[in-house]
Amino acid sequence: MVRLLRKYFPFLLIIIAGLSVVWAVNLGTLAPAEFVFNNGTEVKTIDPAKATGVPEGRVINALYEGLLRSVPDGVPDELGRTPTKPKPVAMADSYEVSEDGTIYTFHIRENAKWSNGDSVTAEDFAWSWMRFLHPETASEYNYQLFYVKNGSKFALVDLDEGDPVEIEMKDRPVTGQMFPRGTVRRGKLVSLIRPAPDREHAGDDSHGHGGGGVSGPTIFIVEFQQGEESSTAAFTIQDINDTEIQTLVSSYQGEYDLTELLSVEHVLFDFQHVGIKANSSNEFEVTLNSPTPYFPELVAFYPLHPVHRASLEAHGDREFSKPGKIVSNGPFLLKERRIRDRLRLVKNDTYWNAGNVHLNSVDVLAIQSETTSLNMYLNGQLDWDTKPPNTLIPLLKERDDFVSTPFLACYFYRVNTSKPPLDNPLVRKALNMAIDKQTIVDSVVKGGQVPARSFVPPGMNGYQSAYCGQYDVEEAKRLLATAGYPNGQGLPAIEILYNTADSHRDIAEVIQQDWKKNLGVDVTLRNLEWGTFLDTLRVGDYMVSRSGWIGDYADPNTFLDMFVTDGPNNQTKWSNAFYDQGIEKAKYESDPSKRMAIFREMEQTLMDEQPIIPIYFYVSLNMVNTRVNGFTANLQDVHPLHLLSIDSEGSED
Amino acid sequence: MQVLTFLLKRFGWMIVTVWIVFTVSFFLMRQIPGGPLNGERVLSEAVRARLEARYNLDAPISEQYLTHLWNTVQLDFGPSFKMQDFTVNEVLAQGFPVSAALGILGMVFAISIGMTSGVVSAVRRNSAYDYSFMLLATLGIAIPNFVLAALLIVIFVFNLQMFPAAGWGDVSQIILPAFCLGAPFAGYIARLTRTGMLEVLGNDYIRTAYAKGLSPRTVVLKHGLRGALLPVVSYLGPAIAGILTGSLVLERIFVIPGMGSHFIEAAIQRDYTLAMGALLTYTVLLFAMNTLVDLAYSIIDPRVRLE
Numbered sequence: 002m003v004r005l006l007r008k009y010f011p012f013l014l015i016i017i018a019g020l021s022v023v024w025a026v027n028l029g030t031l032a033p034a035e036f037v038f039n040n041g042t043e044v045k046t047i048d049p050a051k052a053t054g055v056p057e058g059r060v061i062n063a064l065y066e067g068l069l070r071s072v073p074d075g076v077p078d079e080l081g082r083t084p085t086k087p088k089p090v091a092m093a094d095s096y097e098v099s100e101d102g103t104i105y106t107f108h109i110r111e112n113a114k115w116s117n118g119d120s121v122t123a124e125d126f127a128w129s130w131m132r133f134l135h136p137e138t139a140s141e142y143n144y145q146l147f148y149v150k151n152g153s154k155f156a157l158v159d160l161d162e163g164d165p166v167e168i169e170m171k172d173r174p175v176t177g178q179m180f181p182r183g184t185v186r187r188g189k190l191v192s193l194i195r196p197a198p199d200r201e202h203a204g205d206d207s208h209g210h211g212g213g214g215v216s217g218p219t220i221f222i223v224e225f226q227q228g229e230e231s232s233t234a235a236f237t238i239q240d241i242n243d244t245e246i247q248t249l250v251s252s253y254q255g256e257y258d259l260t261e262l263l264s265v266e267h268v269l270f271d272f273q274h275v276g277i278k279a280n281s282s283n284e285f286e287v288t289l290n291s292p293t294p295y296f297p298e299l300v301a302f303y304p305l306h307p308v309h310r311a312s313l314e315a316h317g318d319r320e321f322s323k324p325g326k327i328v329s330n331g332p333f334l335l336k337e338r339r340i341r342d343r344l345r346l347v348k349n350d351t352y353w354n355a356g357n358v359h360l361n362s363v364d365v366l367a368i369q370s371e372t373t374s375l376n377m378y379l380n381g382q383l384d385w386d387t388k389p390p391n392t393l394i395p396l397l398k399e400r401d402d403f404v405s406t407p408f409l410a411c412y413f414y415r416v417n418t419s420k421p422p423l424d425n426p427l428v429r430k431a432l433n434m435a436i437d438k439q440t441i442v443d444s445v446v447k448g449g450q451v452p453a454r455s456f457v458p459p460g461m462n463g464y465q466s467a468y469c470g471q472y473d474v475e476e477a478k479r480l481l482a483t484a485g486y487p488n489g490q491g492l493p494a495i496e497i498l499y500n501t502a503d504s505h506r507d508i509a510e511v512i513q514q515d516w517k518k519n520l521g522v523d524v525t526l527r528n529l530e531w532g533t534f535l536d537t538l539r540v541g542d543y544m545v546s547r548s549g550w551i552g553d554y555a556d557p558n559t560f561l562d563m564f565v566t567d568g569p570n571n572q573t574k575w576s577n578a579f580y581d582q583g584i585e586k587a588k589y590e591s592d593p594s595k596r597m598a599i600f601r602e603m604e605q606t607l608m609d610e611q612p613i614i615p616i617y618f619y620v621s622l623n624m625v626n627t628r629v630n631g632f633t634a635n636l637q638d639v640h641p642l643h644l645l646s647i648d649s650e651g652s653e654d
Numbered sequence: 655m656q657v658l659t660f661l662l663k664r665f666g667w668m669i670v671t672v673w674i675v676f677t678v679s680f681f682l683m684r685q686i687p688g689g690p691l692n693g694e695r696v697l698s699e700a701v702r703a704r705l706e707a708r709y710n711l712d713a714p715i716s717e718q719y720l721t722h723l724w725n726t727v728q729l730d731f732g733p734s735f736k737m738q739d740f741t742v743n744e745v746l747a748q749g750f751p752v753s754a755a756l757g758i759l760g761m762v763f764a765i766s767i768g769m770t771s772g773v774v775s776a777v778r779r780n781s782a783y784d785y786s787f788m789l790l791a792t793l794g795i796a797i798p799n800f801v802l803a804a805l806l807i808v809i810f811v812f813n814l815q816m817f818p819a820a821g822w823g824d825v826s827q828i829i830l831p832a833f834c835l836g837a838p839f840a841g842y843i844a845r846l847t848r849t850g851m852l853e854v855l856g857n858d859y860i861r862t863a864y865a866k867g868l869s870p871r872t873v874v875l876k877h878g879l880r881g882a883l884l885p886v887v888s889y890l891g892p893a894i895a896g897i898l899t900g901s902l903v904l905e906r907i908f909v910i911p912g913m914g915s916h917f918i919e920a921a922i923q924r925d926y927t928l929a930m931g932a933l934l935t936y937t938v939l940l941f942a943m944n945t946l947v948d949l950a951y952s953i954i955d956p957r958v959r960l961e
Contacts, residue, residue, distance in 0.1 A: 006953050011883070018762050025755035031823035043919070046738040053695060139704035141697055157700050322739050340740060340748045341919070342822050342911035368820070368909050369919075376819035377909075380811055532688030532924045539696060549694075569696040 031337070034345060034362035036629070036647060038385035039374045043341045043367040047322050049306040050133040050140045055551065055638075058303050060365055063333040063346055063642045065306035068093040068107045068126065068285065069297055071554075072641060073633045082406050082460065083633045085555065087301035090354075092121055092330065093285075102292025102591045105300075109283040114351040115309050117328045123279035129307035130277050136269070137179055142304040148296060148588070150276030150288045158269055165271035166190045166223055168236055171264065178317045180310075187271055191233060192222040192257060196249055218245040221268045222257045235262045292591035298554035306331075332358045332643035341367050346642070359631075359646030378624050384647075385632075385640075386624040391504050394448040394622065402627050406634040407451050409458050409552035410619035411560070414497070414512075414545050415538070418612050419574040422492055423544060427484035429611035432495075432545075434470050434477035435519040436512055442617050445507050453615035457560045457604055460636050464557050464597050467604035469615065474519045481520055489521025496525045499547035500534040508616065509547065538572055549619070555636060557600040558587065564607060575612030656959075661945070668941040675937050676726060676930070680719055683926055690735035690924045709735065722930070731931035736923045742931035745916055750935065752822065753905070753912030756832055757897045763836035764843055764893065769879075769886065771840075772847025776855065776882075777874055787844060794841030800903045803834045820909040831908040835900055839893045846889055850882035857881075884955055891947040895940050 006013070040056045049061050062070075070091040073083040089095050094110035113121035133140050134156040147153040160166065165187065172183040196218060221236045235257060239246050241264045250259050276288030289296060299305065309328035313321040320326060324335050332354070333346035344365040348358050366383070368374040371390040378386040389397055397403045422428045438452035451459075455466035470476070478488070486492040497512065499505040506528060513524040529537060538546055552559040562568065562584050566576040583603040590596040607613070621638035631645045691697060691705055706712040710721060725732055731742035771787040778784055797805075810830060811819045821827045854860065855878055863873045902914035913932055920929035952958045 003953060007956070010950070010954050011880070018758075018765070021758045022762055025758045026825045026828065028751055028755045029822060030825070033823065043737060045736060048739070051738060053693070136700065136704060139701045139708065141693075141695065141701055143701065144698065319733070319739055319741075338739075339822075339911055340737065340745055341915050342909070366821075366909070367911075370906055370909070373820045373907055373909055376807060376811065377821065380815075380819040382818055382821060531922060532692060533686070534688075535692040535694065536688040539692065569698050572696065 029339070031339075031345070033382070034364035036360045036362070036384050036642075036645065037364040037366065037382065039368045039377070039383055039387055040365045041367070041374075041388050042369055044344070047327075047335070047344075048318070049303055049308060050129070050138055052304065053141050056367075058639075059642070060344060060346075061303040061306060062331070062639075063363070064327070064329045064331045064335055065303070065308070066091045066331045066352075067301055067303070067306040068096070068109070069301040070641070071298065071301040071637070071639060072644065073635045073639075077634075078460065080406055080460075081634055082408075083635045084462065085635050085637050085639060087297040091301070092126075092307070096297075102294070103289045105287045105289070105296065106280075107285040107287070107300075109285060110353055111283070112353045113330065114353065115328050115330050116334055116349055116351050117309070117312075118351065119309070119311075119328075120282070121307065121330050122282040123285035124282065125307045125310060126285050127277055127279040128310050130305065131272050131275075132180070132308070133304060134275070135179075137267070140304065142302075145299050145302065145304060146277075148289050148291070148293045148299070150290055151270060151274055152276070154270040155272055155275050160190055160193065160221075160268070160270060162190055162192055164190045165274050166221070166268055167271045167273075168221075168223060168268050169266040171266050173266070175317070180318070181314045183266055186223075186225065187273065188223040188225040188234075190221060190268075191224045192255070194220040194222065194249065194253060194255065194257075194259075196245070196252075218243065218249050220246070220249060220253075220259065220262065223268075233257060235259050236265045236268055237262060238265060238268060240264055291589040293588065294591070294593055294596065295554055295556035295558065298556060302554060333360075333363065336362075343367065354643075358643045360642065363642055375624070378626075383624075384626040384629055387622075389622055389624050391446065391448060394446075397624065398449065400624075402625055404623040404625050404632060404634050405449055405620050407449075407458065407460065407618050408621045408636055408638040409461070409555065409559075410550065410638075411453055411456055411458055412450075412508075412547075412549050412616045412619060413453065413456065414614040414616060415543075415548045415573050416545050416612055416614060417541055417543055417573060419541065420544050422484070422486065423495070425484050426610050427480045428486070428492075429614070430470070430609075431477040431480040431484065431520060432516065432522075433611055433614045434473045434480070436515050436614065436616070437472050438616055439472065441508055441511050445511055446504065446617065448622060449620050450617040451620070453617050455604060456607060456613060456615050457557045457600075458552070458618045461555055461557060463593060465601055467601060467608045469608035469611065477519060492520075492522050494523040494525055496527055496544045497547070498527050498529065498534070498537065498543040498545065500531050501528045505547050541572065541574060545614075548613070551619075552637070557597070557604065558584075561600060561603055561607070564612065573612040575610065577606065577610060580606050657949070660948075664941070664945045668938065671941065672934055672937050675933060676723065677719075679930060679933055680722065681715075683924070683929060684715065686924070688924050690926055692924070709733070722927075726930070726934070731934075732927040734920075734925055734928045736920070736925040736928070742927045745928060746913070746931050746935055749911060749913045749916045749932075752910060753898070753901055753914060756828065756835060756901055756905070756910060756912060757894070759828060759832035760835035760839070760897050760901075761894070763833055764839035764897075765886075767836070768840040768843025769847050772844040773851055773874065773879065773882070775844065775848040776851035777870075779852065784848075788848070791841035791844040794837045797837075799834045799838065799900055800907060802837055803830070803904060803907050806830050806834060820907070822910050827908070828910075831901075831904050831910060835897060835904055838900075839896065842889060842893070843886055846885045847882050850885045851878055854878050854881035880954075884951075887947065887951055887954060890950075891944045894943040894947070898936060898939065 040059055042056050044057045044060050046052050047060055049065055052061055068091060069087040069089055071085045071087045074086045075084045077083045092109055092113045093107040096105060096107040098105055109121060109123055115121060132138055134143055134146055134152055136156055136158055143156045168186045169182050170184040174181050218239055222233055223236060224231055224233045237246055241262060253259055278286045280286050312326060312328040316326050324338050327335050332349055332352045334349045335344060336347045337345040346363040348361050371388050374386050375389050377383045416423050416429050418424055442450045442452050454468050457466045459466050497509045499509050509526050513526060516522040516524050537543055563570045564575060565581045565584050580603055583599055587596050587599045590599060625632050628648045629645055630648050632640055691702060710718060733741050734745055775784040775787045810816045817830050818827050860873060860877060863877050901912060902918055905912045905914040916928060917932040920932060
């Protein structure tokens with residue numbers, strides 16, 4: 002046997018090699034789609050409720066559709082930017098706002114269909130929004146619906162005695178799957194039983210259902226009304242045999258009977274009392290806490306797109322988004338998904354406006370390397386490159402197919418206001434004024450970016466940005482001297498933190514020189530790999546750090562509400578009561594011009610205190626093949642795929 | 655029988671190795687600052703707590719270790735942290751064949767080019783062929799594959815326009831990356847073949863074969879090559895390892911959705927479960943390939959005994 006093998010071994014090897022080559026070259030062959038673009042990275046998820054990020058948005062906006070859609074509309078401004086507006090050219094064909102601006106009524110169009118033929122109804126939205134807010138979904142964007150009446154109480158499990166509650170029993174039909182939910186009972190919370198607050202370690206053990214308003218061992222006493230009769234029952238979301246619950250039960254001396262304590266999945270604020278309601282199958286009503294003028298922007302934003310309940314309940318939270326199972330309501334369908342390669346989208350014929358969707362198939366590529374992406378674009382393999390490499394922008398700028406315009410994004414430095422000497426606003430202001438931003442824009446980034454003298458980018462409708470001063474070395478020196486450091490004497494070295502990237506390093510080096518030359522400050526640079534960088538920023542172990550922010554919607558609030566005290570994205574330790582109150586006040590202001598005035602005042606406060614140093618406003622950078630029609634430069638750099646078409650006569654260069 | 659004992663023994667060692675790799679990387683991964691839940695937008699505390707609970711990140715580290723180990727034993731690597739629509743098993747199932755295809759083509763390039771030029775160099779020793787092949791071999795070994803990739807892209811994509819720049823989905827797209835991947839190994843194989851061949855060609859039995867009047871072709875291909883194959887086969891073990899790990903960078907340059915891309919991204923994004931899955935797959939694969947090479951070696955060389 003072995004001898005035989007030995008004799009024919011070389012031939013065997015050749016046959017095996019031949020077969021495997023045949024297999025290898027036939028693996029995964031797929032002809033390119035009609036329109037191919039680079040989305041920059043693999044999307045984290047295509048589940049609207051769980052997604053964040055721009056690449057995810059491009060895909061979700063193609064697959065799903067919300068009540069409204071943000072589309073380029075109107076006359077381009079002096080920079081050639083078309084404004085984007087949320088309009089009822091989506092699942093809703095009209096909507097009304099009540100006099101006081103707090104009740105929105107959306108009318109869902111008659112021919113709104115899911116891709117399996119079901120009608121899209123108001124119940125679909127109510128259910129999807131409930132899922133989006135549900136604490137177990139843990140949607141990162143859930144605060145977008147905190148403007149809705151009782152929305153935050155539901156999402157954060159912020160319960161008080163007397164609140165209506167819903168209790169989900171531990172009888173979910175499919176184990177390990179959130180939907181369909183178990184039996185839900187509704188009642189009134191009459192008492193919350195918790196350990197006495199003096200226990201020090203009570204807070205750190207929040208197993209399973211930790212976080213939010215109610216954490217640690219808690220027993221809920223709920224009253225149920227049945228006709229004239231009322232009864233009470235005790236529930237907990239912990240395990241009954243949990244030692245802390247046991248101690249709590251045994252030490253309890255109140256009036257309620259705890260012998261029948263029942264462990265349940267959730268005790269939440271009753272969703273029926275949240276301001277989200279389906280009045281009929283096509284009328285959807287949302288009640289807000291306060292007039293929120295940019296609420297339509299939020300409604301058009303992709304996290305609030307609906308998902309198909311029946312297929313989600315049938316396949317579960319992860320599986321329902323797979324090709325073959327996914328049921329969606331947008332202009333495109335998901336045909337195929339190859340991880341870190343592409344998503345293949347095809348036109349959805351059941352879409353209400355399918356007649357106006359021109360692309361029949363789209364490939365969404367996940368190319369990380371900017372150089373490769375540009376190579377593919379130049380080679381005709383891509384129709385749209387979303388991130389050409391920075392170093393080549395000066396060359397690419399000269400071409401007709403380079404579409405670029407300032408948009409709603411700011412490159413800035415965070416200053417850690419808890420680290421001396423940066424706790425002194427004068428020092429922070431001096432640092433800002435000593436940076437020659439124009440030079441950075443002209444000779445480092447070179448893509449047509451605009452030096453930033455405010456945090457909120459200019460161009461938002463009705464908003465005049467604040468001002469943090471020009472490049473002024475004398476003034477900067479004077480401020481620093483006033484702060485007690487004449488000519489930088491006695492000032493400790495300042496460290497600039499940035500995540501590893503050539504462009505960030507180049508900018509940091511220019512700023513290092515500016516500060517040294519203009520103020521006599523010693524500056525050290527520290528670069529960290531992305532994951533470590535984020536962690537360092539989060540725990541506040543830095544002095545000055547590179548940052549960036551892209552506005553989610555065209556309203557100053559998306560920039561300014563970051564810096565309220567202890568806001569998760571604040572990260573500068575800056576806290577200002579006046580600012581906090583102002584941002585809160587703006588929520589309740591229904592007069593747009595007054596509201597903008599409040600924002601302007603708050604932004605000026607931010608600029609005067611300078612916990613952040615704006616450097617420049619980003620420009621959108623797109624390479625778009627000239628055969629593509631319908632691609633408009635706009636303030637939010639959104640380019641809905643269903644508006645694009647391909648000019649078959651047009652030639653590639 | 656002998657083969658069976660050999661395989662069993664190898665399998666035992668593999669289990670031990672996999673367990674050690676698992677343990678070391680489990681704890682090392684968690685030592686690195688940052689975590690899978692960090693992103694540019696910071697999560698609110700409530701959401702973070704929920705997500706930690708979902709991924710069992712809030713449990714004590716020893717408990718996490720045991721749970722993860724138990725799942726791994728059952729070949730369930732869990733959900734991917736950063737690609738929430740997929741489990742790690744699904745990601746590996748999609749990525750592995752892609753890397754394998756690339757690796758196979760690279761290997762076939764390396765062996766066919768390497769052996770041909772090696773044989774020619776040995777037979778035409780000190781000729782212009784010999785010198786130029788060996789110069790190319792040295793270059794192939796010396797130039798890192800990503801530099802080679804850049805060069806080839808300039809030449810074949812932009813100047814000659816023979817191949818697409820990158821991507822996955824067409825035969826023409828795999829040629830350049832497979833060539834770049836195989837080039838250094840082709841260089842080694844060429845040199846090994848040449849040395850082996852020269853040694854064999856000097857043997858008495860080759861002279862005998864010539865004396866019997868066999869044609870030079872038969873002598874070289876039938877008698878010579880068989881002996882020269884041995885060092886090449888023993889080099890295949892390390893070569894396969896090199897091809898596997900070498901594809902990390904190339905996959906990125908040529909946008910090939912294989913294991914390498916997943917592995918690098920998982921490490922950068924702290925996708926603990928995916929990084930672990932990829933790492934263990936690599937471990938098992940290396941073990942399996944080395945075992946196969948050892949088996950093959952014992953088949954072609956009667957002097958080698960498995961133990």
